[in-house]
Amino acid sequence: MDIKLKDFEGPLDLLLHLVSKYQMDIYEVPITEVIEQYLTYVATLQAMRLEVAGEYMLMASQLMLIKSRRLLPKVAEEMDQEEDPEQILLDQLEEYRKFKILSEKLGEQHNERANYFSKPKLELVYDDVTLVQDKSAIDLFLAFSKVMAEKQAEFRQSHTTIARDEYKIEDLMDFVRSRFKQTKRLTLGSIFKESRDLNELITIFLATLELVKVHEMSMEQEENFGEIYLVRRENESLS
Template identity: 25%
Template sequence: MAQNDKKSKANGKNPSGHHAQKAMEPIWEEEHGVSEPTLVIDVQGFEGPLDLLLQLARNQKVDLAHISIVELVQQYLDFVKTAHELRLDLAADYLVMAAWLAYLKSRLLVPQRSDDEGESGEELAGLLQFRLQRLEAMREAAGQLVNRNRLGRDIFKRANPEMVVVEKKHLYDVSLYDLLMAYAGLRQRQAVKRVEVGKREVWSLKAARAILVRLMGEAKDWQALDKFLFAFIPTAHERRTALASTFAASLEMVREKQLDIRQAAPFAPIYLRAHTKAEGPNTINIGGGAKPESN
């Protein structure tokens, strides 16, 4: 009852306040969802004076770049005046904004002198329009983020799949011949082994001659050829190449009159010794002749 008396008193004092009161009702209803006909004004309902200016600009239903600054300023001043008439406490930001807007309105309405310093009314109005446009863009971006689909409210994940065990049974219709052929093919694949032929060591004539020179030295007695090589043949598979290379090297050394060679019979042991000039050129006796004397 007291509130209605205050409203009537305020409206009776100032008709323009009644107009501002009517203009503020849709603002409050849009922001807070209040549909009651009684006027309830709470400055805390807006985040700041710039937020209130944006809502007033929206009521003009025009582009923010083409709003009427003078009309917007007048609506804001009516809002502040009506709030004072209703004995509401206003934040300092709203009063500061009201003073600045009153100054802006005066700059727009009063002709400017050429020697006036500071920004013109058009520049101040453009700055206000820019701040309102930026606030509008922030609000739209925030609204888009809030209105996105939320997991668990608007969209839902797929539930855990059911653990269905699939049992498979393989049935084969084959004959005994097919089984035997499959078994034979398996055994054949398993029996195949990789055969690798190892590299055989070959004694060169140069190496065999070097060994003969070192072993024979100045030996004057007959020595069997194979006895020289036992200490230099590490493996059995090198015996054949060692004997062949050493025999060929010994023949070369006999031709150069560095060794004497003798063999009593075919396939008999071959004997070697250092060359002696006493026996002359008849020293070579391969496959015949007397057996050398053993000391």
């Protein structure tokens, strides 16, 4: 079973998604926190052996430059003519936001206009199982990125073990289901608590995505960047 995460339209689209979670003006967001979330997201993609486009890596290097400049002590009198990469990035984000809003409005007008024309039916055939990009899926993935970073630090501090490479999504879907025998609601982090190595951690996450995709589980998030809860749907019975 192949599960693919649909890419954002580009690194600025990912950054705009992270920034918009703060529900404040782009120039007021805590840029260091946004940078950390972006870098963790990209690192998680790499750890999961998912292809990361070069433009995302280029943006990651630019963000690391901004982060390093934030950590360095401020020079008393900086040269006025020196370009500020942070300000340039924020200007790009604001411009991208305006164009995205405009494109969405044009898309709505296009869809409304399309209602006046009849179109032949199209048969859609998908060779791969694809998890479409939506708010819930992305929030779940970003929350997993945080969990994964914490578990990687834990693995480094623990005794060295030989990692198995034979975990199956179907088996770990049953494992996730078993966690809901006594409850209908669990935090995302608790599901990964007993993971013994990185491969198992990633496969449990893919199993969780599949359960959400087939509507066996739903997710709840009470606040932006808050704890993610997985909830077993009422009409789903666990074997």
